[in-house]
Amino acid sequence: PPATIAFIGLGMMGRPMAKRLIEAGFTLRVFDVSQKAVSDFVGAHPSALATASAKAVAQGAAALITMLPDGKIVRQAVLEGQDPAIEGLEAGAVVMDMSSSNPVDTQKLARDLAARGVALLDAPVSGGVKRAIDGSLSIMVGGAAADLERTRPVFGAMGKTITLCGPAGAGHALKALNNYLSAAGLVAMCEALVVGEAFGLDPGTMVDVFNTSTGKSNATEVKGRQFVVPRNFSAGFTTALMAKDLRTAGDVARHLKLKMPHLEQAVSYWTAADGKLGKGADHTEIFRYAEMLAEQ
Numbered sequence: 001p002p003a004t005i006a007f008i009g010l011g012m013m014g015r016p017m018a019k020r021l022i023e024a025g026f027t028l029r030v031f032d033v034s035q036k037a038v039s040d041f042v043g044a045h046p047s048a049l050a051t052a053s054a055k056a057v058a059q060g061a062a063a064l065i066t067m068l069p070d071g072k073i074v075r076q077a078v079l080e081g082q083d084p085a086i087e088g089l090e091a092g093a094v095v096m097d098m099s100s101s102n103p104v105d106t107q108k109l110a111r112d113l114a115a116r117g118v119a120l121l122d123a124p125v126s127g128g129v130k131r132a133i134d135g136s137l138s139i140m141v142g143g144a145a146a147d148l149e150r151t152r153p154v155f156g157a158m159g160k161t162i163t164l165c166g167p168a169g170a171g172h173a174l175k176a177l178n179n180y181l182s183a184a185g186l187v188a189m190c191e192a193l194v195v196g197e198a199f200g201l202d203p204g205t206m207v208d209v210f211n212t213s214t215g216k217s218n219a220t221e222v223k224g225r226q227f228v229v230p231r232n233f234s235a236g237f238t239t240a241l242m243a244k245d246l247r248t249a250g251d252v253a254r255h256l257k258l259k260m261p262h263l264e265q266a267v268s269y270w271t272a273a274d275g276k277l278g279k280g281a282d283h284t285e286i287f288r289y290a291e292m293l294a295e296q
C-alpha cells in the first residue's frame, strides 16, 4: 500500500479519519480551504505535513483521499479548480473519494481521471463521527478490484466493513440510497414521537418499545436515544449534508427515469427543513422541524 497519503478535507469526518491513518503508521500530507482546520490538525498531529493547495498536498503522493462536502467540490479540488491535485499526483496514483458525492458525476470523474492516468475509487462511508473516531466505518467502494486491493490497508485503518459494490459510482449510489433509508426512518420516528407525545405517551417509553418491536431502526436505536429524546441534537452530521444526499438519491432515480414519489417527498421535506433550520443545524434537529410543522 502507499506509504504517504494526501488528504483533503479536515471537517467533522475528515479529522478523525486522518487521525486513524496517522495512528496506523501512514505519513500524511493534509489540505483544507480552512487554514484553521489545517493548523489545528497539524497542531494536534505534528507528524502531518500542512500544505496550501490541492496541487501541493498531492505532490509526489501515490494516493489521495478526499473527504469534502460534495462531488462538485471534489471535481474542483482534483481536476478543475485552481492548483488542482491532478497537477501534483504521481502517474498511476489512486484518488479515493470518501465524500458522499453524486454517482453520475463520479462515473464522469472516473473517466476523466483515467484519461490522465489516475485511478478513482469512490469510497463513501456510513457510521458518523463516532465510528470515524473508532475506525469502524462501513465503507462502500466503487471501482476496480485491483485498485481496492492495493488500497485496502488504507481503508482498513478507517473502516471495519469494506464492500466492493461494483464499478465507478456504485459506492456513491449505494451511499445515497442508504441515506434515503436512514433519513426516512428518522423522520418517521420523529413524527411518531410528536404524535405520541401529544397523545400523552412518554418519549423514552416509546423509543424503548420501538426498539423491541418492528419499528426498530438506527433512528430508534441510536439517534432516538442519544440525540433526539435528550434533545442535544449533536450527531455531528448536518441537515444540509443529509438534504444533499436525498437530492442525490432523487437525481439517480430521475436519471434512470424511475418514478419514486416517496423519495421525491423526502427530497422536498429535507430541502425545506435545511432552509428552515438554518446553517449548521444537526440532521437530528429534523425532530424540531417535525414539531414546527405539527403546530402549523
Ligand code: NAD
Pocket: 008, 009, 010, 011, 012, 013, 014, 031, 032, 033, 034, 037, 067, 068, 069, 070, 073, 076, 077, 098, 099, 100, 101, 125, 126, 127, 128, 129, 235, 236, 237, 238, 241, 242, 245
Ligand atoms: P464538513 O463540512 O464538516 O467538512 C468538509 C470540509 O471540507 C471542511 O473542513 C471544509 O473547509 C472543507 N472544504 C470545503 N471545500 C473545500 C475545498 N474546495 N478544498 C479543500 N477543502 C474544502 O463535512 P463532514 O461532515 O466532514 O462531511 C464530509 C463528507 O462526508 C460529506 O460528503 C458528507 O455527506 C459525508 N458524510 C458525513 C458524515 C457525518 O456524520 N458528518 C457521515 C457520512 C458521510
